[in-house]
Amino acid sequence: MNRQALPNTKRWVIKVGSSLVTAKGVGLDRAAIADWCAQIAALRQQGKQVVLVSSGAVAEGMARLGLKTRPDTLHGLQATAAVGQMGLVRAYEAEFEKHGLKAAQVLLTHDDVADRGRYLNARGTFNTLLDFGVVPVVNENDTVATDEIRLGDNDTLGALTVNLIEADLLVLLTDQEGLFDSDPRSNPAARLVGEADLADPALVGMAGDSKGALGRGGMRTKLNAAYTAARSGAATVIAHGRTPDALLSIARGEPIGTLLKAASTPMAARKRWIAGQMQVRGKLHLDAGAARVLKQQGRSLLPVGVTRVEGDFQRGDLIACLSPEGAEIARGLSNYSAADALRLLGAKSDEIAARIGYPGDAELVHRDNLVLG
Numbered sequence: 001m002n003r004q005a006l007p008n009t010k011r012w013v014i015k016v017g018s019s020l021v022t023a024k025g026v027g028l029d030r031a032a033i034a035d036w037c038a039q040i041a042a043l044r045q046q047g048k049q050v051v052l053v054s055s056g057a058v059a060e061g062m063a064r065l066g067l068k069t070r071p072d073t074l075h076g077l078q079a080t081a082a083v084g085q086m087g088l089v090r091a092y093e094a095e096f097e098k099h100g101l102k103a104a105q106v107l108l109t110h111d112d113v114a115d116r117g118r119y120l121n122a123r124g125t126f127n128t129l130l131d132f133g134v135v136p137v138v139n140e141n142d143t144v145a146t147d148e149i150r151l152g153d154n155d156t157l158g159a160l161t162v163n164l165i166e167a168d169l170l171v172l173l174t175d176q177e178g179l180f181d182s183d184p185r186s187n188p189a190a191r192l193v194g195e196a197d198l199a200d201p202a203l204v205g206m207a208g209d210s211k212g213a214l215g216r217g218g219m220r221t222k223l224n225a226a227y228t229a230a231r232s233g234a235a236t237v238i239a240h241g242r243t244p245d246a247l248l249s250i251a252r253g254e255p256i257g258t259l260l261k262a263a264s265t266p267m268a269a270r271k272r273w274i275a276g277q278m279q280v281r282g283k284l285h286l287d288a289g290a291a292r293v294l295k296q297q298g299r300s301l302l303p304v305g306v307t308r309v310e311g312d313f314q315r316g317d318l319i320a321c322l323s324p325e326g327a328e329i330a331r332g333l334s335n336y337s338a339a340d341a342l343r344l345l346g347a348k349s350d351e352i353a354a355r356i357g358y359p360g361d362a363e364l365v366h367r368d369n370l371v372l373g
Helices: 003-008 030-045 057-065 074-097 110-114 116-131 154-165 201-206 219-230 246-251 269-276 288-297 338-343 349-356
Strands: 011-016 049-054 103-108 135-140 169-174 195-197 235-240 258-261 282-286 306-311 318-322 328-333 370-372
Touching: 003 246, 011 030, 011 154, 030 049, 030 074, 030 246, 049 074, 049 116, 049 154, 057 074, 074 103, 074 135, 103 116, 103 154, 110 116, 116 135, 116 154, 135 154, 154 169, 154 219, 169 219, 169 246, 219 235, 219 258, 235 246, 269 328, 269 370, 282 288, 282 338, 288 328, 288 370, 306 338, 338 349
Parallel strands: 011 049, 011 169, 049 135, 103 135, 169 235, 195 258, 282 318
Antiparallel strands: 235 258, 282 306, 318 328, 328 370
């Protein structure tokens, strides 16, 4: 996708980071929020549907509670986020109302993405809100999320939302001009990457981690988010959120920030759901033959090619498939529990019933439920 093609994108997911939405780390920058809402209103007038993923709940909660440093306990963060969500949603709602737009709050956890029924329900809700002309404002449900089910950062949340609603474009607004070929904070000669194909292996070496006190996502998480968004064929633009009319410039196809183009054919919806799950419940170690068949042919995984089972998973859980060297080459939904998978190690198809006591599936992971890494 080139810059000229961006004006044709209809459905956008826009993520605003903590460093932008807060006023020097203390509460919300209401002037900035007003500006983004005005731009989103202009995008809506152009016929675009917009979902906004906004950080800032913890920072706003810190300001309201008079805290000088970010809480370092899970319950402290959850309580601070609960207080801050009130101010965050109120700020967006007030600004959107000035433009005749209605907003809706959507809070997500990993369980909402991992459970197929809840995933489909969330997708239906988003689509209905967009059909109503509403701007959904999304955040992770920090109040109830635990370390085990956290999505981890709003870059990831934005990308998973792209896959959920099959958006055309992910826009990551940050405090950097875009992706540089090296860290501009330590290398004054670093150059901005204007456009790149996500298939370019050089991209990985360009991304660093976050050094901010409030944010959890650095350029590396933004690059990972772009890879995730590309599963549904969406391009990603990383741009400075303080650039005047940044969103409108992107909509006009102007060369602002970094455009990361999707390199692969969009995945089917079910496979996007599988790939979007982050909690791997177990691992299957494969022999060289099985690893080769999976990587080169994308075929189902049979018990005969499995050498070791890790984890305590159940039928239908997400598991990772590892090469003999230990590298993840695929992940998918298991047809068996860990206990039965152990009994089936190295088994041929005609040995399955004798091993587990009932006529089970021929595949440990069927190709329809398998996503290559």
